[in-house]
Amino acid sequence: MNTSTSKILIVDDDIYYLSLLKTILKDIDANIFIASSGNDALSLIKENDFALAVLDIQMPDMDGFELAMRIKNLPNRDLVPIIFLTSYYSDEIQMFKGYDNGAIDYLTKPVHKAIFISKVKIFLELDQQKRNLIASKESLEKSKLELEANQIALKESEEMYHSLLRTSPDGIIIIDLEGRITEASNVAIKLLGNKGCKEIAGMHFIQFIPKTSQRDLVKICRTTTREGLIQNIEIKLNRIDKSEFIGEVSSTQIKGQNGVLKAFMADVRNISERKLLEKQIRHSERMTGIGEMATGMAHEINQPLNTISLSIDNIIYSIENKSINETYLKNKINKVFDNISRIKTIIDHVRTFSRDQDDFDQSEFDVNKSIQNSISMISEQMNHKDIKLDFMIGNELPRLKGNSHRFEQVMVNLLVNAKDALEEKKKKLGKIFNKQIKISTKLINGHIFIEVKDNGIGIKPEEIDKILLPFYTTKAPGDGTGLGLSISYGIIKELNGEIEIQSEVHKETTVIIRIPANISNLKK
Numbered sequence: 001m002n003t004s005t006s007k008i009l010i011v012d013d014d015i016y017y018l019s020l021l022k023t024i025l026k027d028i029d030a031n032i033f034i035a036s037s038g039n040d041a042l043s044l045i046k047e048n049d050f051a052l053a054v055l056d057i058q059m060p061d062m063d064g065f066e067l068a069m070r071i072k073n074l075p076n077r078d079l080v081p082i083i084f085l086t087s088y089y090s091d092e093i094q095m096f097k098g099y100d101n102g103a104i105d106y107l108t109k110p111v112h113k114a115i116f117i118s119k120v121k122i123f124l125e126l127d128q129q130k131r132n133l134i135a136s137k138e139s140l141e142k143s144k145l146e147l148e149a150n151q152i153a154l155k156e157s158e159e160m161y162h163s164l165l166r167t168s169p170d171g172i173i174i175i176d177l178e179g180r181i182t183e184a185s186n187v188a189i190k191l192l193g194n195k196g197c198k199e200i201a202g203m204h205f206i207q208f209i210p211k212t213s214q215r216d217l218v219k220i221c222r223t224t225t226r227e228g229l230i231q232n233i234e235i236k237l238n239r240i241d242k243s244e245f246i247g248e249v250s251s252t253q254i255k256g257q258n259g260v261l262k263a264f265m266a267d268v269r270n271i272s273e274r275k276l277l278e279k280q281i282r283h284s285e286r287m288t289g290i291g292e293m294a295t296g297m298a299h300e301i302n303q304p305l306n307t308i309s310l311s312i313d314n315i316i317y318s319i320e321n322k323s324i325n326e327t328y329l330k331n332k333i334n335k336v337f338d339n340i341s342r343i344k345t346i347i348d349h350v351r352t353f354s355r356d357q358d359d360f361d362q363s364e365f366d367v368n369k370s371i372q373n374s375i376s377m378i379s380e381q382m383n384h385k386d387i388k389l390d391f392m393i394g395n396e397l398p399r400l401k402g403n404s405h406r407f408e409q410v411m412v413n414l415l416v417n418a419k420d421a422l423e424e425k426k427k428k429l430g431k432i433f434n435k436q437i438k439i440s441t442k443l444i445n446g447h448i449f450i451e452v453k454d455n456g457i458g459i460k461p462e463e464i465d466k467i468l469l470p471f472y473t474t475k476a477p478g479d480g481t482g483l484g485l486s487i488s489y490g491i492i493k494e495l496n497g498e499i500e501i502q503s504e505v506h507k508e509t510t511v512i513i514r515i516p517a518n519i520s521n522l523k524k
Contacts, residue, residue: 006030006051006127008120011041011067012085013059017109021054024113030124038062042070045077051127052120054107056085068103079229081123085109141257171268174254179205182263191270193240200240205266208238224251224264234271246272304339311335365404367448368393368441374411375439378419387422387435389415394441397448398517402495410488414452414511417485421456421509428457428506443517450513459503 008030012018018034025032033048035041038059045053053071057064064084072078081104105119171188173181181203184192192200192208209217216235223230229252237247248271254263311332318324375391382389400407415437422435438453489499497515 004131006124007033007048008124009033009035009041009044009048009050009053011035011038011054011059011064012056013037014056017056021111021116024111024116025120028117028120028124030120038067038070041067042074045071045074045080049076050080052081052083052123054083054085054120058087081126083107083119083123085111137254138257171270173200173205173266173268175205175264175266177261177263181205188268191239191268192237210236210238210244212236220249220251221264224253225261228253237268245270304343307339308336311339362402363404364399364401365407366399367397367407367450370404370408371411371439371441371450374408374415377412378415382415382419382437385419385423385435386432387419387437389437390439392438392440394443394448397441397443400448400495400515401518403491406491407495410491410513411450411452413485413488418452418454418456418509421454421458423456425455425457425506446517448515448517450515451510452513453508453510455508458505458507458509459501460505464501464503 006029008025008028010018010021010032011034012021013036015036018036022032022034030051033044033050035044038061041053041055044050053068055064055067059067062070068082068084071080071082083105084103085107087109104123107116107119170185171191172185173188174183176182181200184200189200206214206217213236216233220230220233220235229250231250233249235247235249236244238244248269250267252265253261254265256262315324315329315332318328371391375389379389418437422437426433426435434455436455438451440449440451440453442449485499492499492513492515495515497513500512500514501509502512503509
């Protein structure tokens with residue numbers, strides 16, 4: 001059994017902070033390695049098997065994200081757990097960039113000593129359990145094949161393996177190639193068996209998957225078989241009593257000594273509370289957007305009301321002068337009903353936009369129509385502020401699968417930001433200029449591109465990389481939550497897309513959204 005001392009790598013360009021972190025961990029039973037640059041860290045990573053890497057995000061030459069990405073690309077080092085150190089406050093639902101580069105957790109500088117030590121101990125314990133588990137499993141297989149006489153040692157090894165598995169702090173499930181559960185940790189049994197902790201060994205894993213999630217299960221199985229590992233896939237799961245929860249599943253292969261695939265190990269976590277918190281924050285930001293739009297709703301509705309009023313005045317005037325005819329009356333009445341319908345459409349869409357949407361409420365939607373819906377809610381407000389809003393619609397776009405209302409939340413947020421940037425520039429210049437917002441959609445190389453461009457105040461170069469971080473805003477205090485863009489980034493990531501921001505100060509800003517398209521959904 002492998003009981004060698006675990007190794008920890010700490011990387012920070014601040015020598016003083018390196019010494020401080022090493023001092024904090026002086027009583028930890030582990031070998032501490034330090035590096036002051038990304039290149040030094042890579043050299044150490046190549047030569048050592050680390051239980052944990054603690055990386056500072058802000059470093060010259062190679063920042064923490066790039067270093068994490070390079071570590072992931074190293075042979076046999078792609079599963080090294082990474083904790084990022086950051087000087088900015090963040091929470092887990094917004095750390096999309098860090099998690100994409102291998103982050104397991106975040107710590108904000110200056111680190112809290114007790115929290116830092118506690119997290120490090122958890123990873124050291126998991127590393128030792130992994131070593132023990134692998135060693136026990138290999139020892140078990142070897143004993144079965146080669147050491148028939150050593151039955152007592154084999155039994156002890158099996159008991160150790162089962163004990164480690166059962167007492168794991170995670171919901172670990174071992175699944176055979178037929179899809180049946182062979183073993184499960186106590187946490188997994190409680191998670192899937194609800195309060196009764198009913199034994200689940202022998203049950204088929206498909207019993208815990210509702211029909212709406214079976215495509216996700218196929219994706220997990222195929223990716224694990226093909227690539228050996230898949231991490232942090234959100235999926236709805238059933239308990240034995242058929243109650244549902246939102247799970248986050250990671251899966252890896254279990255192979256025998258001959259390299260042949262024998263089973264799968266799945267790590268299941270209940271993230272229902274986290275998803276509820278995400279939903280509440282998204283709803284809060286949506287309500288903020290509705291609040292901003294509320295000031296302009298009078299302008300959205302005022303124009304059709306004026307048209308209705310003018311049409312009725314004309315009808316009354318014609319009646320009084322006895323000059324009315326049937327065709328004239330029908331035209332005026334149709335115009336009244338058209339504008340009533342327009343008002344109703346605006347109100348209904350704002351009501352739908354403000355209502356909570358289920359994270360799993362997914363359907364195919366038309367990108368261009370969703371953008372037009374977003375524009376309809378604030379177009380008159382733009383007109384009132386003399387902003388020219390152009391939408392260059394791309395033809396033959398495939399439909400996307402996702403939550404259309406959440407996509408519209410992204411577009412409304414981008415349009416409101418563009419409006420604010422134009423107003424800020426007008427305030428700074430102290431004079432009138434041609435305020436413009438241009439939206440365009442197009443299909444390029446199997447990807448849908450959405451661009452939102454304004455000729456407003458722009459963003460400083462040093463703020464571009466921070467603008468998507470949660471709670472970071474370039475607006476004056478009280479004028480923004482700092483969550484709009486980070487939430488938008490998360491929504492686009494759920495569509496497997498990316499957001500890029502390009503800007504020149506006092507000239508323009510362009511937000512580019514790139515989403516892979518389902519070519520089979522191309523309009524005929």
